[in-house]
Amino acid sequence: MWSTAREIAAGDTVIIWLTREVVQSLVVTPGKDFNSKFGNYRHSDFIGMPYGSKVGSRTGKGFIHVLRPTPELWTMALPHRTQILYIADISLIISYLDIRRDSRVIEAGTGSGSFSHSVARSIGPSGHLWSYEFHEARAKKAREEFAQHGMSDIVTLTHQNVCKDGFNLTDAADSVFLDLPAPWDAVEHAKQALRKDRTTRICCFSPCMEQVLRTVSALNDAGFSDITMYETLVRPHDVAHVPALQSVTEVADKLKKAEGVREIKRLRQIAAGQRSHENPHGEKRKRSEEGSEQEELPVAEAEDSGSGKRLKTDDEMDDGTPSQDADVSRNLDELSVHTVRAGASIPAPPAKISVSKAIPEVRGHTSYLTFATLLPPMPPAPPEDTASQVPETT
Amino acid sequence: MSAPATPEFNTRTPTIQSGSTILLRLPNGDAKAVKIDKDSTVSLGRLGAFYANGLINEPFGRTYDIVEKKLTLIPPRTLAEVEDTDATNEYINDGEFVQPLTLEEIQALKQSGAHASEIIKMQIEQHANYSLKTEYSKEKYKKRKEAKYSKVFTTIEPTLFNVCEYWFKKDQTRIRDIRVDALSQILNMANIRPGGRYLAVDDASGLIVSGILERMGGMGRLITICNTDSPPAYPVMVNMNFTNETAAPLSSLNWATADQSHTPVVPPSDVPSDQIKSDRQKSRLNKRKAATDLLNSTREDLFAGEFDALIVASEYEPFSILEKLVPYVAGSGSIVVQSPYGQILSDLHTKLRALPGYLCPSVTEVWLRRYQVLPGRTHPTMNTSGSGGFILHAIKVYNDENANAITSHRRSKPNANSSSSNGKIIIAADPADASMEDANETS
Numbered sequence: 001m002w003s004t005a006r007e008i009a010a011g012d013t014v015i016i017w018l019t020r021e022v023v024q025s026l027v028v029t030p031g032k033d034f035n036s037k038f039g040n041y042r043h044s045d046f047i048g049m050p051y052g053s054k055v056g057s058r059t060g061k062g063f064i065h066v067l068r069p070t071p072e073l074w075t076m077a078l079p080h081r082t083q084i085l086y087i088a089d090i091s092l093i094i095s096y097l098d099i100r101r102d103s104r105v106i107e108a109g110t111g112s113g114s115f116s117h118s119v120a121r122s123i124g125p126s127g128h129l130w131s132y133e134f135h136e137a138r139a140k141k142a143r144e145e146f147a148q149h150g151m152s153d154i155v156t157l158t159h160q161n162v163c164k165d166g167f168n169l170t171d172a173a174d175s176v177f178l179d180l181p182a183p184w185d186a187v188e189h190a191k192q193a194l195r196k197d198r199t200t201r202i203c204c205f206s207p208c209m210e211q212v213l214r215t216v217s218a219l220n221d222a223g224f225s226d227i228t229m230y231e232t233l234v235r236p237h238d239v240a241h242v243p244a245l246q247s248v249t250e251v252a253d254k255l256k257k258a259e260g261v262r263e264i265k266r267l268r269q270i271a272a273g274q275r276s277h278e279n280p281h282g283e284k285r286k287r288s289e290e291g292s293e294q295e296e297l298p299v300a301e302a303e304d305s306g307s308g309k310r311l312k313t314d315d316e317m318d319d320g321t322p323s324q325d326a327d328v329s330r331n332l333d334e335l336s337v338h339t340v341r342a343g344a345s346i347p348a349p350p351a352k353i354s355v356s357k358a359i360p361e362v363r364g365h366t367s368y369l370t371f372a373t374l375l376p377p378m379p380p381a382p383p384e385d386t387a388s389q390v391p392e393t394t
Numbered sequence: 395m396s397a398p399a400t401p402e403f404n405t406r407t408p409t410i411q412s413g414s415t416i417l418l419r420l421p422n423g424d425a426k427a428v429k430i431d432k433d434s435t436v437s438l439g440r441l442g443a444f445y446a447n448g449l450i451n452e453p454f455g456r457t458y459d460i461v462e463k464k465l466t467l468i469p470p471r472t473l474a475e476v477e478d479t480d481a482t483n484e485y486i487n488d489g490e491f492v493q494p495l496t497l498e499e500i501q502a503l504k505q506s507g508a509h510a511s512e513i514i515k516m517q518i519e520q521h522a523n524y525s526l527k528t529e530y531s532k533e534k535y536k537k538r539k540e541a542k543y544s545k546v547f548t549t550i551e552p553t554l555f556n557v558c559e560y561w562f563k564k565d566q567t568r569i570r571d572i573r574v575d576a577l578s579q580i581l582n583m584a585n586i587r588p589g590g591r592y593l594a595v596d597d598a599s600g601l602i603v604s605g606i607l608e609r610m611g612g613m614g615r616l617i618t619i620c621n622t623d624s625p626p627a628y629p630v631m632v633n634m635n636f637t638n639e640t641a642a643p644l645s646s647l648n649w650a651t652a653d654q655s656h657t658p659v660v661p662p663s664d665v666p667s668d669q670i671k672s673d674r675q676k677s678r679l680n681k682r683k684a685a686t687d688l689l690n691s692t693r694e695d696l697f698a699g700e701f702d703a704l705i706v707a708s709e710y711e712p713f714s715i716l717e718k719l720v721p722y723v724a725g726s727g728s729i730v731v732q733s734p735y736g737q738i739l740s741d742l743h744t745k746l747r748a749l750p751g752y753l754c755p756s757v758t759e760v761w762l763r764r765y766q767v768l769p770g771r772t773h774p775t776m777n778t779s780g781s782g783g784f785i786l787h788a789i790k791v792y793n794d795e796n797a798n799a800i801t802s803h804r805r806s807k808p809n810a811n812s813s814s815s816n817g818k819i820i821i822a823a824d825p826a827d828a829s830m831e832d833a834n835e836t837s
Contacts, residue, residue: 004589006700006724017789020754038800052725052790054750056797063797065753067789068726070585088760091578098553101588101611102402124588124611126403198408199455199551209772216473216767225470229765229772232575237736237757237784239743354740356757370767375455375470 001120001150002069008046008053013149015073017065023076025069027148038062069149071117078145081138082111085179088234089205089366090118096230096371097175097201099123106169106176106193108132108162108186110142115177120151128154130169134161162186169193179205179367184218191222194374204370212368224372231368237356244353403611406552406635410449415632417550417560422541425550425560427633435463441545454551461545462507468546473769485526492522510543530771554608557633558601562779569630570598570707571734573782575762581605583787584703584730588613591701593719595619598707600628602732603644606705607631612639617696618646619719621710645692652718654697660686696722703728712742712786720751723790731786739786746786750793757786 003012008028016024018038026034030044039057041064046055051068067073072087085093093115099105101124107115110133119129133139139159146155158168163182166189167173176190183204194200202224204215212229219227410416412432417425420441428436430446437443441460448458448465458465495517503513517539518524527535540546550556558574566573572580580602586592586609596602596618606616620626625646634640651658663683670676699722706715712731720729729752733739739757746755760782764775 017753020756050725050792052727052753053792054794054797056794057800060796060798062800063794065789065791067753067791070728072582072585087579087582088575091582092575092762094582095553095555095558095574095578098551098555100405100608101613118582121585121587122609124613198453212767213769213772216772217769220473223472225472227473227767229767231763231765231774233761234579235759235761237740237759239740239747239757241744354737354744356736356740356743358759368765373455376453378467378469 001117003051006050008049008051008066010043010047013069014046014051015067015069015077017067023073025074025077034064036062036064038064071114071121074117075114078112078114079141080112081141082109084112084114085205086114086234086363086366088232089369090115092230092232093177093203093205093369094118094122096369097177097203099175102127103175104128104130104173104195106130106132106167106173106190108167108176108178108180109134110139110157111179112138113142113145115179116142116146116155117149117151119177120149120154123154125154128156130167130173131155131157132160132162132167133157134159162189167193171195171197174198174200176200176202177205178202181211182214183211184214187215187218187222187224191224191374196376198376200374202372202374205367206370207365207367209368212370215370219370219372224374226373227370228372229368229370231365233363233366235358235362238359239354239356241352241354244351403639404637405608405611405640406637409451409453410549411635412446412450414635416449416454416635417552417556417633419548419550421544421546425556425563427560438547441547449549452549454549457546457548459544459546470548473767483526483528483531486523490523492524493517493520494522495520504543510540510545513543514539552633552635554605554634557604557630560633561599561601561630566779567734568599569601570709570732571781571783572598572601572707572732573760573762573779576732576760576782576785577601577605579758579760579785580705580707580730580732581609583785584705584728586610586703590703591615592703592705593617593619593696593701593722594705595708595710595715595719596626596628596705597621597709598630598732600626600630602705602707603628604630604634604636607636607640607644608634610640610643612637612642614643615695616643616645617692617701618644619652619715620646620648622648645688645695647689647692647696649718651689651693652696654693658689658693660689700724701727703730705730705732707732712738713745716742716746720790725790725792727790729786729788729790732783733786734781734783736784739784742786746788751790753789753791755786755788757784759784 003009008014010028010030012028013025014028016026016034016036018024018036026043028043028046030047032043034041034043039059039062041055041057046053046066049055049066051066054063054065056063069077071090075084075086075090078084097105099119099122101122103123104127105119105123107119107129108131110116110131116129116131120127123129131142133142136159139157143157146152146157160168163180163185166186170192172195173193174195176194178186178190180186183206187202187204190202194202202219204212204219206212206215216227216229407414410430412430415427415429417427418438419425420438426438428438430436430449432447432450434446435443436446438460442463444458444460444463444465457468457470459468460466500513500517503516514536518536524532524535550560554577555574558569558572558577561569562573584592584606586606588609588611590610591614592606592610594602594606594616603616603618610616618626631641650656661682663679663686665679670679701723704716704719704723704727706712706729708715712733716729716731723729731739731742736757736759743755743757746752762782763778766773766775
């Protein structure tokens with residue numbers, strides 16, 4: 001399909017990765033430029049670079065990554081002509097239909113070619129894909145793309161309505177994939193196109209349950225067995241690197257510390273109040289209180305003005321209660337020790353952890369995948385002699 | 395239009411061969427692995443036993459009834475349309491005595507060789523309330539009895555899908571919770587194709603290796619790194635029934651022999667011919683030489699690098715694996731890491747985002763829902779698997795120290811680079827580093 005060389009050459013189809021949302025493809029053509037809001041580049045600059053290179057723009061502002069195409073990157077980059085299939089559905093269908101080297105596969109319709117590229121990759125250079133598209137312009141565009149991607153040898157693209165005209169194939173394919181509005185109309189044609197000398201499989205891709213039910217009964221009527229249905233999605237996760245969550249013990253310690261500071265202030269003010277009884281000059285009292293607080297209780301600095309207000313109310317409530325100077329100072333000493341210890345137990349800033357959750361808005365439904373199997377016809381009834389089944393008695 | 399004339403590649407034997415280990419679907423829906431050897435008898439427990447020769451050279455997917463140890467081919471089951479009636483369960487109560495046929499009588503019937511369908515017919519005839527049941531309920535009853543008495547089984551074609559489903563049901567921890575949708579996505583994300591070159595670390599019993607080999611179709615190269623001295627046991631491969639050609643691209647190293655700075659200690663195999671005393675010694679030396687040559691050539695292949703992808707499903711710390719093996723991955727190659735735990739991949743994601751060699755690491759979780767498809771009774775299955783694991787995908791790129799983000803003039807503003815729409819937090823201390831991947835995304 002695409003280049004497998006280490007370095008990019010003229011004529012290669014490459015994937016230009018701008019951001020995770022903006023992925024484009026281009027054919028490296030000397031003389032051409034690639035211009036984007038992430039800078040301007042000359043195609044000829046890519047030639048000789050290894051695939052996977054980060055390339056800075058000519059002005060030095062902005063960069064791109066030049067990647068080797070894969071069917072998955074092509075799905076991100078391709079021009080949408082129709083609703084397309086994404087990796088979750090594509091990969092499950094490839095597995096269920098047992099598509100592998102040399103498989104012969106039918107798909108209808110071709111659409112934007114997202115599934116076609118995945119099939120072409122899996123069947124390899126000696127498999128075959130018959131692809132049918134009833135929309136003429138889409139068929140033409142897809143044919144050009146397949147040629148550009150070196151798939152013409154293994155893909156036969158036909159502009160045809162398979163529901164009306166079938167596949168023009170008999171006993172040829174290992175598996176059939178139908179992405180059509182009315183797949184039940186193509187089931188009998190599909191049966192004709194499938195090989196009868198081995199187990200073959202079909203997948204019908206329909207967004208609505210009503211379509212599934214009609215498809216199931218068509219498959220059953222046509223003699224398919226093992227009919228089953230799946231729905232599959234990818235749930236992308238956002239990963240964040242955040243500080244480890246705090247323990248409530250730390251919160252409790254902080255609160256205890258604040259509690260202690262508040263009590264110290266209260267007791268200090270009581271003590272100051274008692275002193276002011278001895279010294280009736282109000283203004284002087286205030287100044288001396290502030291001074292002593294700064295001297296003895298540096299821990300109180302952390303307190304905000306709000307808690308200062310609260311302290312005042314506490315004081316007012318306690319105003320006039322008799323207390324003894326000796327008691328007050330003893331309590332103060334104990335509280336200071338307690339407060340300092342609580343402060344010291346707060347650990348260093350915690351390490352960071354990685355957490356993840358599903359992103360807020362995800363694709364909730366694509367289509368239902370209805371699978372069925374077509375077994376080779378039963379052999380004619382075996383002859384009466386069944387001796388071959390019994391081990392010879394020796 | 396006709397199919398290509400070239401003979402197809404056989405990934406596995408197209409029919410059942412003597413010596414194969416194959417999967418059988420039993421009447422209760424479970425799959426069972428049995429070994430088919432010529433002239434042997436295969437025992438299926440309650441279903442009885444049958445002569446293995448009846449399956450040899452048969453294609454996969456057929457359904458058989460066991461009659462006196464011989465196999466009778468029967469047509470596959472089709473979906474029966476159920477005609478709805480007015481019946482409801484209005485008059486059916488729990489605990490009523492409805493089945494006069496005793497267990498002993500049923501046992502006697504079974505021993506007399508009565509066919510399952512006859513036993514079920516008798517049970518229905520004797521059933522007191524059968525006619526009160528709805529048609530759907532009757533169907534369910536018949537199906538339940540069939541699962542109990544029928545001696546019918548179907549051979550399961552060992553496709554990757556079927557083998558993965560079998561192992562996931564049997565013991566999902568041994569395949570590290572890799573459900574079939576996860577396996578399929580891993581193989582697609584890693585761009586596995588005929589002719590590719592891949593590195594894999596498979597601590598999932600060989601499920602990943604089986605998937606890669608099947609998609610390679612005997613073309614290309616696969617090197618696995620394991621934790622054992624001897625070649626790794628990949629038990630899932632036994633169920634795949636691969637031909638020798640399919641398994642040919644695989645060779646294995648372990649974490650010591652995959653270390654480029656390490657010189658493996660191997661016993662001498664180049665002994666002068668006059669010192670060889672016996673034919674036995676000679677054949678032993680030849681074997682030893684072949685093993686040493688294989689080891690050396692595999693190491694050369696690994697160290698030559700330029701692999702198309704690295705696939706990891708391992709019990710070991712994933713970043714330590716990436717540090718060792720990503721240097722051997724080609725530019726633009728895929729790096730796919732699976733884990734049953736989202737946490738492990740979140741940690742890995744955080745580490746990779748800070749490094750310029752990994753483009754767009756992303757973590758996804760798989761989601762799959764199966765439906766019961768029966769006419770008039772279609773709904774998701776009542777029981778389903780809770781998780782099929784998580785996948786991290788990134789693309790290996792070559793950094794260019796001189797390339798600058800388009801937003802570089804905004805760097806003076808803190809956080810200008812980290813305001814990506816998907817809420818990603820950039821952890822690199824130096825904003826110049828952080829901009830490596832995401833700076834383009836901010837504008």
